Amino acid sequence: MSEIRFENVRHGYGDRPVLREVTLTLTERRIGIVGSNGSGKSTLARMINGLVTPTSGRVVVDGLDVAKKGAAVRRRVGFVFTDPDNQIVMPTVAEDLAFSLRRSGASKAEVADRVAETLERFGLAGHADHPAHLLSGGQKQMLAIGAVVIRRPEILVADEPTTLLDLRNTRLVGRVLADLDLQLVVVTHHLDLLAGFDRVVVVHDGGIAFDGPPAEAIPAYRGLLE
Ligand SMILES: Nc1ncnc2c1ncn2[C@@H]1O[C@H](COP(=O)(O)OP(=O)(O)OP(=O)(O)O)[C@@H](O)[C@H]1O
Numbered sequence: 001m002s003e004i005r006f007e008n009v010r011h012g013y014g015d016r017p018v019l020r021e022v023t024l025t026l027t028e029r030r031i032g033i034v035g036s037n038g039s040g041k042s043t044l045a046r047m048i049n050g051l052v053t054p055t056s057g058r059v060v061v062d063g064l065d066v067a068k069k070g071a072a073v074r075r076r077v078g079f080v081f082t083d084p085d086n087q088i089v090m091p092t093v094a095e096d097l098a099f100s101l102r103r104s105g106a107s108k109a110e111v112a113d114r115v116a117e118t119l120e121r122f123g124l125a126g127h128a129d130h131p132a133h134l135l136s137g138g139q140k141q142m143l144a145i146g147a148v149v150i151r152r153p154e155i156l157v158a159d160e161p162t163t164l165l166d167l168r169n170t171r172l173v174g175r176v177l178a179d180l181d182l183q184l185v186v187v188t189h190h191l192d193l194l195a196g197f198d199r200v201v202v203v204h205d206g207g208i209a210f211d212g213p214p215a216e217a218i219p220a221y222r223g224l225l226e
Contacts, residue, residue, distance in 0.1 A: 001183045002062045002076065002154050003027050004048055009057035011043055018043050020206045022057075026185065028198035030178060032214065033187045034221050035203035041159075041187045044203060048157050048185065049077040061155070078153035082160040084137075084144035093135070093143055094119065094128040100147045114150055122146040122176065138169030145176065155183045162190050191218050 004026040011019040019040045035041050046052040047059045050070040059066040066073045081087055090096040097115045106114065119125045122142040127135065132143060141161060148156060158177060162170040174193035177184060186193065194200055200217035202210040202224070210220035 001027050001029055003060075004155070004185070005060040006044075006047070007058050007060065009044075009047065009054045009059060011040075011047070011052065011055050018206055019054075022208060024201065024208060024211070026199070026201075029183055030197040030199075031183075031185045032194040032197045032200040032217075033185065033203060034189070034191065034194070034200060034217070035209075036225070039203045040206045041203045045157050045159050045185060045187045046079075048155070049074050049079050051079065075151075076153055077155045077157060078148035078151060080141075080145050080148055080156065080158040080161050082163050084140035085133075087144040087147065088132045088140060091131055092129050093124055093132050096132050096143060097147055097150055100150050104151065118146045118150045121149075136169075138165055138172060141165060141169070141173050142176065145173070149180060149182075153182060155185065156180060157185045157187075159187045160189065161186065162188065162193065191221075194218065 006022045006024040009019060009022045022044065033041050033045060043052055047054060047066065048061065050066045050073055053067050061073050061076060064073050088096050090099045094115050097118050098111050101111050101114060119128055122145065124139060124142060135143060161177065162173050165173060170190055177186060178196060194214045197214050200212065200214045201208055202217055202221045204224055209224055210217050
């Protein structure tokens, strides 16, 4: 697994502090991040691939300082957003997957192979030539995840990937994510998804309020709200 290290990380938007002095090293395979709305979870997650830069401190992924080696870090770290419509850019499902590999240097044949394999893996094999915007919400999220995973990142960060989905698709997407053969960091309000995870970090008020296995972290999170 990779090592994701937050060293004395602080962040503020304007003069409003959002994260205060976070020091954290993540090396587990499946990591959850939970916390109330506005606690700083997305800010923390976005720092892993440089979408947000710390106001002070640094984030280091496998020895690479994210602020200085952004392109190299983004080759290792894929990012999935809450709303797949923000990620789907091409008219059809297969074209969208292929578009992800446009700068990979892969040959046409290899792109076709990887697209076919990804369609199969994410339950989209029958939809290759369908307009992406006509997919269901669950299928769109599968496509958005597929379009990131097809680039073979070592780490996948997903920010509330099931928030817009119904219960069935939440479970489906949750299972697909947890079964991926890569290191996973998921920000979520769906605590059921975290069963079987190796570590859960509870963010509260811009800091880490608890950090441990799900069986301890989830009750600790609930306790914070009482
Ligand atoms: N681009 C921005 N400009 C100004 N303030 C921001 C920006 N992004 C986030 N914030 C503020 O920073 C705080 C932390 O936001 P963040 O999105 O990290 O929280 P979160 O824990 O992910 O919340 P949620 O569960 O609601 O998604 C919030 O109060 C939010 O309003």
